[in-house]
Amino acid sequence: MRELRINLKEKTYLLYIERGLLDRIGKKIKSIYTDNGIKDVSANKKVIIVTDKNVDKFYGNKVKESLEESGFMFFKVVIEPGEKSKSMEELIKLYNELLDIGVTRGDLIIALGGGVVGDLTGFAASTFLRGIPYIQIPTSLLAQIDSSIGGKVAVDLPRGKNLVGSFYHPEAVFIDPNVLDTLDKRFLYDGMGEVIKYGCIKDKELFYNLIQYDDKELLSNMENIIYTCCSIKKKVVEKDEKDTGDRMLLNFGHTIGHAIEKYYNFEKYTHGEAVALGMYIITKKSEEMKLTKEGTAALIAKVLNRHNLEHEINLEDKDSILSAISLDKKNKGEFINIVLLRDIGDSFIHEIKRVEMIDFI
Ligand SMILES: NC(=O)c1ccc[n+]([C@@H]2O[C@H](COP(=O)([O-])OP(=O)(O)OC[C@H]3O[C@@H](n4cnc5c(N)ncnc54)[C@H](O)[C@@H]3O)[C@@H](O)[C@H]2O)c1
Secondary structure (H helix, E strand, O other): OEEEEEEOOOOEEEEEEOOOHHHHHHHHHHHHHHHOOOOOHHHOOEEEEEEEHHHHHHHHHHHHHHHHHOOOEEEEEEEOOOHHHOOHHHHHHHHHHHHHHOOOOOOEEEEEEOHHHHHHHHHHHHHHHHOOOEEEEEOOHHHHHHHOOOOEEEEEEOOEEEEEEEEOOOOEEEEOHHHHHHOOHHHHHHHHHHHHHHHHHHOHHHHHHHHHOOHHHHHHOHHHHHHHHHHHHHHHHHHOOOOOOHHHHHHOOHHHHHHHHHHOOOOOOOHHHHHHHHHHHHHHHHHHOOOOOOOHHHHHHHHHHHOOOOOOOOOOOHHHHHHHHHHOOOOOOOEEEEEEEEEOOEEEEEEEEHHHHHHHO
C-alpha cells in the first residue's frame, strides 16, 4: 500500500494506492469514517455510492458487499456515462435522490468512477446541505492521476465546461490500479496524455521510463506511475491550492489542447489526445524560438507515439483555433500565461501578449 498525505491549509487527507484495494474498501472506509470522527458506524450509517452504468456493471456489487459487510447502510445512485452527465439537470436529479434517501450531514457520499462522476459527485457533496463528507474512488486513469486530487469539483453549463464549481476536498482517495483492466483502451491512452504531461513538466525519469515501456511494462508499472503522478500533483496543489500561480504548470499543452477540443466540438479528439497535440505543437515552436532545448519536441513526439497518441495535426484554420483560445475563460485580458519547457522535466510559465499566441500555433 502506498500512501500520500495531502496537506492543505484547512484540511489534510490521505490518498491510498494499492492493487486489489476495492476488495477491502468497506474496512478501509470504516477506519476513515471513525478516525475522522465523522460518525460512529455502529448504528448503520448511510453510505451513498454515486457511479455510472459502466463502472456499476463491473464494480457495483463488489463495493456493495464490502460496505455492507462493514456495517454500512448502502445506497446507490447510477448515472449515464459520459460528459453529458456533468450537467445542472443531472445535479438536480442527484440532489433529489439524496433527499429521497434522507441524507444528513453525518452520512457519507462516495464517488466511484471517472472524472465525470468525481466532478459531479464532489460538487453535489460540496453544496448539498452546505457540505457532506465525501470520498473519491477514481476508476479511470485520468481520474486516478489527476481529477481526484486537488479538490476541483464542477459541472458544465451549456455555454462551457466546468463553469460552475468549487474547491472541496474529499475525506480520502482510494486508488486501485487493477480497475484499469476493464477501462476501454481509448480512455487508457487518453489518461496517458496527462501521465506524459507530468513527465514533461516535472519528472525526467518518468518521461524516459515512458519512452521505453511497452504496453505490458506500462501496465505492470502502473502502481508506481500513479504514485509518481499523484506525488507531483500533490506538491503543486499544496503550493498553490486555489490555482493562482504554480498550479498553472499543470496546464502544459492545455491552452492549444482546449482550443483544438473546442474547435472540433469535443467530438474528434478526447481531452488527452488534444493535450498531446498541444504539448507537441507548443514545444516545437518554443524550440524554434530558442526557449526550449533542441530535440525536446522530437522526444515528446516519440513518447506520445509510443503510447498511441498522435503528435501532429494540420492546423490550417489557425484563426479559429486562436479565437477558441481567446474564448477560454482562463485567457482574458491583453496578456496570457503559457507553460513551456526549458528541457524535459523543467517547465516554466511564460507571459505573452494575447496576439503573440499566433506564433505558437
Ligand atoms: N477536477 C479536476 O481537477 C479535473 C481534472 C481533469 C479532468 N477533469 C474532468 O474529468 C472528466 C473526464 O474524466 P474521465 O476521462 O475519467 O471521463 P469519464 O468519467 O467519462 O470516464 C471515461 C469512461 O470510462 C468509463 N470508466 C471509468 N472507469 C472505468 C473502469 N474502471 N472500467 C470500465 N469503464 C470505466 C466511464 O464509464 C466512461 O465511459 C471531464 O469532465 C474533465 O473536465 C477534472
